[in-house]
Amino acid sequence: MKKRFLLGKFWNPDDTLSALGKLREEGVWIHDVYSPFPIHGIEPYLNIKRTRLTIAAFIYGCMGALTALLLMGSIYGFIWPMDIGGKPSLAWPDFVPITFELTVLFSAHGMVLTFLIVGQYWPGKKVQLMDERQCDDVFVVAIDKEKIAPEDEGRISQLMNEHGAFEISEKEV
């Protein structure tokens, strides 16, 4: 489904932020902002909630720890007990390194996989750029035209211009 977007293009993050502040005061719903690097403090303007990936990472980590302990515990506890150097077969200090490593392994890879899936990234995904330089040096504020009244369009464009937009355009994506 294609949508039309009103685009305000800026050339630095500070102008972008001040324009966003103004748009926000006017109650304009901002679809997204595209930038070559993360703009700090942008989250409230876009109603971005804190990601729950941190919680996911914690859960994956717990799974890793559990896997390690179950693996070693079951093998050394029941399947194949071994007496090494007179130590007990279930020797917990020896399990610390592998438990730690598997915790990190699961947590890191689990989180990154989740990130890729949630953000829908895969090799060969078709990109639809708002501006061909948005990954280089242009900051694009995209406003969904369905969410604004047609008569407001001029005012919004004017407003973005006042805050340093060098170009206002439209694009169907």
Next chain:
Amino acid sequence: MSHVESPIRQKWVTNTDTYNQISRDVIKPIESKPNLRWLGATAFSGLVMTIGFALIGWTIWEGIGTWGLNRTVGWAFDITNFVFWVGIGHAGTLISAVLLLFRQKWRNSINRASEAMTIFAVLCAGLFPLLHMGRPWLGLWFLPLPNTRGSLWVNFNSPLLWDVFAISTYLTVSLVFWYLGMVPDFATIRDRLKRLGRNIASYIYGLLAFGWEGSSRNWSRYEIVSLILAGLATPLVLSVHSIVSMDFATSVIPGWHTTIFPPYFVAGAIFSGFGMVQTLMVVTRKVYKLENYITLDHMESIAKIVIATGSLVGLAYMTEFFVAWYSGSIWERYTFVNRAFGPMAWAYWIMFSCNVITPQLFWFRAIRRNMVLTFIISIFVNVGMWFERFVIIVTSLYRDFLPSSWTNYIPTYVEIGIFTGTLGLFMFCYFLFSKYLPVVNMFEVKTLLTHPKKPDGLEGAREPESVNA
């Protein structure tokens, strides 16, 4: 991340005032044709690598009897190389993860190359234990897989097995971290090559970019993922070399069994890694003309870390020596006296002078900012850290508990050839990386540009009311 910068802070990006210029400078080697110098260097390192691989083939064919190992000295050159390479790897993760947590902005332009270095170094490292097994094709037996060998499982009590887990976790997590960091930069390259009309190359980088668009919603998540990965990689990097040190320290051999080994190995690893970062950066910034991004201030910061970790390593040497005396154990005392004054004393003093004394030259600002001297000192550090592992391994083994077993160790040409082969492999990978991948993290360097200028050719633009104060 604070919005305000003190005026006395140095600028980490010099002579650059547009974001576009950063992209252009970094992508330049990628879009230009390979030049003769690069081809020559790559071919040479490839040749060295090939000789190494030929000798590896010989080792596998003939067995590790081709090495100079003997009954008393069962670990020598190979394990030295293993620890040496794993150690080199540590600086990359330290720069990308630990310095990120500490909000050190100078990491932004050197993290990419050092992470690449980490991965290549860990690859080189992994070869040695595999070869040392004698039958590398049975390497799969390292994994705790259900099997038909009388349900024989791996030994979870063995530090060598911990190594398997540690190194593979480290390698894969570093790879992911490195790759994730490059995704936005791949997108930049994709779009730039597209604008230049090079569609095939653009398509390839587009595949690598995973469809990155630079949406703020994604950036917000991306940053948190990077920080959490950094938070995970920080204890990981400590654990990896700690576990490597436990290969030695869990034994009962004097000179190996000492409780300071884990943090001491980590400090040594960071030290050697930063030595290698210095070596590579001095050359990279010059050859690829990246002096505006990897400035002298960067090199100074690296040098300061080299002094700090070098001194920590020195502290560990002294603690070991002191506690060997303090322990009152005759074995401990003998081993350390023998290290410093025995037949292998030359190795000990190479180690000591390269690791503890030479880095102290970096106390002088003029030396920190002199790239020729920095390069020379960094080579000393690399040599010294190789000898550190050699001293630890060989001088603890060659004087056995039984004097009748005392012996010496002399490496054969095969071992030396394999080691130089890994140097070739390392450089070969690094050359490929520096040509085809962005050597400097573009998007992170762009965040350092506090007073950008308006790019040319933007129609209808006007000066902003305020550029941030």
Next chain:
Amino acid sequence: MEAVHFSPEQLKERFTFPGKLRNLVFGLIGTGIVVLILGIFIASGTDSHGEDTHAQASEQVVHPVSDTDQHGDGHGENGHGGHAITMMTHLGASLLNVSLFFFTIAMGTLFFLTVHRIGNSGWETAIRRVPEAITTYLPVGVVGFVAMFVLMDHVFEWLIVQPGADALIDTKRAYLNKGFFIVRNLVFFGVWIGAALWLRRLSLQEDLKGGLSFFNRSEVISAVFVIFFAISYTLFSIDWIKSLEPHWFSTIFGVYIFAGSFVSAMVVIYFIIVYLKQQGYMPYVNEAHLHDVGKYAFGFTVFWAYIWVAQYLLIWYSNIPEEGIYYVKRYRVGDDAYLGYAAFFYLNLFLNFFIPFFALMTRNAKRIPRIFIPVGIIMLIGHWLDLFQMIMPGAVGSHWAEGLIMNLGFMLIFGGAFIYVVFKSLTKANLVPVNHPYLEESLHHTTGPV
């Protein structure tokens, strides 16, 4: 998002010592003295008729020398029974425990200050005066160690065992002798206190005169201090704690002590900031600063656990009697006299690692004092217990319980003194270094998304 600006008047505010706090300090010290005297009285009581309850225990473990039989080469038996545990031993051991508790915290803050100065860090500028004030406790804390110079004859095995009685100790006498011990420790104290006071003086002068010269000079002092600190703190920990069990050795020991010091230093800094904010001071210190201090506390908890595992795992794995005896004493199960230590051994791990690790994992736990403070209290108790279980098996063997009341008394006295000195120092200067070149950065500090 926009940071609030603070007027110079707001920044120049000074702390005034509240009457309530003064009462608290005197209350603590007063109660402490009473408790201490009570403790001494009770301990002397048990001392006189100690045979009935501890006769059997003292037969086996009259003293830490119990491990000597592990060496089995003749010097062991002679060391036995050279020493009975008296009231003075308990007094000394408790004093050592408490002195170390507060002193290591102050050293941790000094390290915090210097290492941030070398690292050219800016965020901590607004809270810098707090650790600076804590370092002024150092000269006061030294009093405890000076008193130990007198009491150490009753506590340290290598002083109790006569030369010639224990061959292993004799080989170490070049290092472990009272004269050298006192001289080197006085040098350490002198340099540390000198560095701390010098850095503070530079910082205070900067308030008055401004300019970068004080700032630049503090960098050099900090760099030299850190080098000296690394060496001296290792020896300090060997001297005061490790040498209590002179047969035992571990190279990592200094790092272990450092890890514990740094964690508790962060907790104390956090507490003082929260107190000051509650009193209406430091409006410019925000959640982000607390968050960063909290992150340090969290991160170094993990570091502490790492060092703990490194020491324990290696000794446990190698199973060499000379080394293993250290842990055997600490969790010897079956010997009732040592049962307490077995409990402390595990409790120590919970207080210093498991509880803070899980409790401080989230972002809010570090930013909201209501969550952090209870955890911080647990961590401080953990630090005390950590020192306790390191000191007592070597100093008083299985008789750890008898000195507890004295220990509490010393805790109250030194705690009162600590609070008094730190807050008194806070009154003597602005709560923020007004001319510090990184101050603006610190006032606008945010920690970012995580």
